Amino acid sequence: MKQHTLLPTLMEKNMNHLGVDPKKKRLSNEQLELLENSFQDEIKLDPDRKMKLAKELGLQPRQIAVWFQNRRARWKGKQLERLYDALKQEYDAVSRDRQKLQQEVMALRAMLKDHVAKNQVSTGYTDVSGEETVESTSIPSSDKHQPVAEAEAMTTVTSLHQMNMDAECNYQMNMDDYNNTVMIPPYSWATTSMP
DNA sequence: TAACTAACCTATTCACACA
């Protein structure tokens, strides 16, 4: 059950020389240093260590426990901050890649449109002359092949689009994987030692 | 198995130091 033992000892000590009722008093540098060192050793506080620290620092065990609780909360906040920064960097990088891919897709689409238009024109000529025009892209075209070429071209665009979609899906999946790996279930973070 | 207990958590309050 909760322990609501307040701190008469410390308070009394502190108010004696001030003539006031200090309800909250900052810990001294020495006390903080020792607590900090202890926290760096182990984020969790076992009862023996709590008693030892309390004795050593002249504080109530409850104060030691509270200090560790607050320290863990601050530590977790920092961890979340770092995690946020890492995720943001990752997101920015993926975002840039996505934009680049989209630009490539647009360029390829434009090329394809141009290519199809030229094929249609050249097909018009071949209808008359019977000659076959070969584009620099080496895609064969004739009145017989033209629908096939268009279909292939459309397939290419669809594939590119699919690749783009896949990239997005992969990113989503990776983020999910990352979340499953990194997201910390309640309280479990506290059982891990300091990084 | 329910009740109790201790330790922990998050959210909040509040005293104090300082610009």
Next chain:
DNA sequence: TGTGTGAATAGGTTAGTTA
């Protein structure tokens, strides 16, 4: 005197113990 920081509190969850 407003604000940031940290000690302390409130209330909830979890896990171990016991009758």
